[in-house]
Amino acid sequence: MTARATNAAADPVPLAQDLIRCPSVTPADAGAQDILVRALEALGFTVTRLRFGEIENLFARIGTTGPHVCFAGHTDVVPEGAGAWSARPFAGEIRDGQLYGRGACDMKGAIAAFVAGCADHLAGGPAKGSISLLITGDEEGPATDGTVKVLEWMAANGQIPDFCLVGEPTNPARLGDVIKIGRRGSLNAAITVHGIQGHAAYPQRADNPVHRLVRALAALTAAPLDAGSDWFEPSTLQVTSIDVGNPATNVIPASAGAKLNIRFNDRHSGAALTAWLRATLAQHAERFDLDVSVSGESFLTTPGPLVDRLATAVAAATGITPKLDTGGGTSDARFIARYCPVAEFGLVGATMHQVDERVPVEELRALAGVYRAVLDAFLT
Template identity: 60%
Template sequence: MEPVALAQALIRCPSVTPADAGALDVLASALGGLGFDCTLLSFGQAPDGPIRNLFATIGSGGPHFAFAGHTDVVPEGAGWSVDPYAGQIRDGLLFGRGAADMKGAIAAMVSAAAAHVARGAPGTLSFLITGDEEGPATHGTDELLRWMESHGHRPDMCLVGEPSSAHDLGDMMKIGRRGSLNAWIAVKGAQGHVAYPDRADNPIRRLLPILTDLQARHLDSGTDWFTPSNLEITDLEVGNPATNVIPAEAKARLNIRFNDSHRGEDLANWIRETVAKHAPSAEVTIRISGEAFLTEPGALSTLIADAVQAETGRTPELSTTGGTSDARFIRRICPVVEFGLPGQSMHKVDELASVADIEALARIYDRLLQSVFAPA
């Protein structure tokens, strides 16, 4: 199966989260044509749903290898030099929202699956594809995995096709990710005239020490596989239009990207304790979107590295950098590694992927499947 043509067909579906816009139907049709048993599943309700997901499988017995990814994309934004949903090829480059992240990789997976089927499809090969990776990720891979487990589908290993390569195809794979925590802090006060501070209660006076204390803590210096954890204040809000009024409320939002030195709940408790020290009545809302995890270098990363080396001559760096991905959910059921196209253009205007890279990625995935399913 020609991967670039399939990538174009997927790009032509404007599947901005939570819309599917037919992307999973295109994918299910391609996989169904190869003999895969395709199950389309819809989870959740508005505002974060419903979300369409796809589980597709072929073969039986072991080993069970899974490809995973997402067909949803971020909004296109303004300023494109081409139609972001036309799938245009220019000078050997495929342009379009999702070309790099990650419709190009999904098309390469299907191409490799076609070659696998042509070889007789030993073992079990499956696809775990969601429409909710770029959004809240509430009704996507996490729910799909629970459905799979309840129906007896448990892969032995999984590759997520996120755009992991840093500069050149094959120069990096992701064997883990830092965790992520978001916190919203709202400090209440009492509005009043600035000339009569004794008649008011300025919440900013308590919010600032909270943020100072939080930022003052040295979280860690990094670990063997992870960079240091970092806390960033991402928003401050008072919304006071007047120069002579003490506001009634001050809010802040922060994010912590943390390594395997920490658990999300421990950091959440520290934030709550710090806030309570300065503002006992403040409201604190915390969401942990993922814990730090590591797939220790081993069989899966070696198989991928060997396939990359054979195709490109490069030895991929083992990395845990970057944001969160759906690998944070998959890691609870099997070893998982992320490997895909170069990601310099992901989420940007004029997102693109090299046609040659998409074709080479399909060959890398094919080499990987040949190794995974090689006779013992």
């Protein structure tokens, strides 16, 4: 597997280093998008800066006609963490063929690779159709002032693409292993069951909320939510916390709480799961509070001509036939799926969010070659 590089701009490594050197821990931008704007404008892109709240975002486009292919990514990163790095986390150091730094894998490296792939594609002549980039600074954070707001702006301004590629690190072991065509939904719930406080020696005078909560949780976890679907693994419910905060061993508490997370496939919706939680709790507790947050519904880009074109381009560039998959956590693709077909392909994700996050330099260059092949497939 070799990367194509026809000019200096088609090498993603210098841009990736420059981006990594910006400590853009959410919500800080630290100059990362300034660097990206300069690189894109040098290639002929028209860039629109979009600030929502304290978050820096951008939309860049070259071309005015269809087909319109968009790349979505984020310049924000998670903190460096508490562990000891062997390289400075924001130095962009290359050692033993590896580029080290927070964001090297997730996902400043992929952004640099796409810009390099664009440079290589555009060097072949005037672009057919349009290429755009949706870049946010709020993917690792609350995700309220980033991709969601940019998509609203794009819709209002006639900028919704025909297809969007998200550069998240999708590959478990080798570049070319996996294209993600969907993601499970995610629901977080906080439960508080209320009882009547009393002395442990006189339970008949109290109403123990812990017992009610435990029975409710047992009912919620008694059976699988489903057996999976055509493109998704089975949904899962995980109890992540049970809290009473009771310092005394002889006092029945007045309330007891729990938290849980449900990762759900396309057999469910956030609203239906919320109704199920509420109904199950009502069977075991007369008084309770249920606070639910759905961070994203499940989505699927059904395999067809667009996905086939992407998979063929990845296979041609890497020599590997990619698996179509829907596993893993959530990504900003969950928002994009409301507007247009979307899929995800990026680097190997082995070190994302870890101490000593890194990517092999040649893998970064190879990804630029993949993105060049994808642009060629969609726009020539």
